[in-house]
Amino acid sequence: MDEAALYDRQIRLWGLEAQHRMRNASILIAGMRALSNEVCKNIILAGVGSITILEHGTVTEEDLGAQFLLRQEDLGRNRGEAAAEKARHLNPRVKVVVDQEDIAQKPDAFFAQFNVVCLTGCSPDQMIRIDHACRETKTGLYIAGVHGFFGFIFCDLTHHDYREEAQEPATERGKEPETTITQRSQSYDSLASTLEATWAYPKPRALRRKVSPLFFAIQVLWQFQQEHGGRLPQSGHADDLAAMLRLRDARLKEAQVDGSFVDDELIQTLVGSASAEISPVCAIVGGFLAQDILKTLSGKDAPLLNYFMYNGIEGTGLVHHVQKTQA
Structure with missing residues (x-):
């Protein structure tokens, strides 16, 4: 073909x-x-x-x-x-x-x-x-x-530079809509800098409009790997769950986030299936x-x-x- x-x-x-x-x-x-x-x-x-x-x-x-x-x-x-x-x-x-x-x-x-x-x-x-x-x-x-x-x-x-297309409505009957192309650019933050972000939102409800609790849960998972030679937490291991909860508390405090934002259930579920695809x-x-x-x-x-x-x-x-x- x-x-x-x-x-x-x-x-x-x-x-x-x-x-x-x-x-x-x-x-x-x-x-x-x-x-x-x-x-x-x-x-x-x-x-x-x-x-x-x-x-x-x-x-x-x-x-x-x-x-x-x-x-x-x-x-x-x-x-x-x-x-x-x-x-x-x-x-x-x-x-x-x-x-x-x-x-x-x-x-x-x-x-x-x-x-x-x-x-x-x-x-x-x-x-x-x-x-x-x-x-x-x-x-x-x-x-x-x-x-x-x-x-x-x-x-x-x-x-990153990219083109953004938009269709303008036709000004006269019978004419096709006009397509305008705008050149835009966007700068990105490094991974390390995003991991150092502080939020300082007083209430979890306000923070939820900005970021998912899963964002912090994944960071906690990475911290666990760094402390345990790269391995993931294992389902049914009480020590692994306790370590994840401890890291959760420390990460939220560091990020100036209310401690209830990432609940125990989310961490427990993540630990229970961390190595599964x-x-x-x-x-x-x-x-x-x-x-x-x-x-x-x-x-x-x-x-x-x-x-x-x-x-x-x-x-x-x-x-x-x-x-x-x-x-």
């Missing part, structure tokens, strides 16, 4: 120039998880230039529960290599490369070769390090994860993430600014603009 015909719907949506930018883009997907499967599927079908899958781990039984790019016969193989074999069949026009090294061994300069870097399953320390490296070279960065019923996305594009949650968060990556590459319309929090229990997906200094 001719390439223009293959991507006809996308060209109509984004325009030929935007499709050309995507066709020449290079994307890094670090960490092959169920969420990464969804992202790879969507951006490969959209016709990006190349994807590099960075993964040093091997396929286990747990991976087969939610990762649709893996099969029983892949047990013991490198996760990235096994997933890439199936991913290439989705769109042979997209180059899929596998790098089996550990991301912890990659120098900062490694990430500069990509247009967009997408991290899943990384440790909090690696997230902060790589975000700093990407900001130095103005490389777009997305960090995402799914923990049971909950999912998150963080976006840092450093500084639930397919529908991965599909929702992965679909949002892939669409936003494509939006960034196309340069059309504003990408995510700068957090997306998905709560599968409530069925809510909320976007939050978090800065170090909150208004």
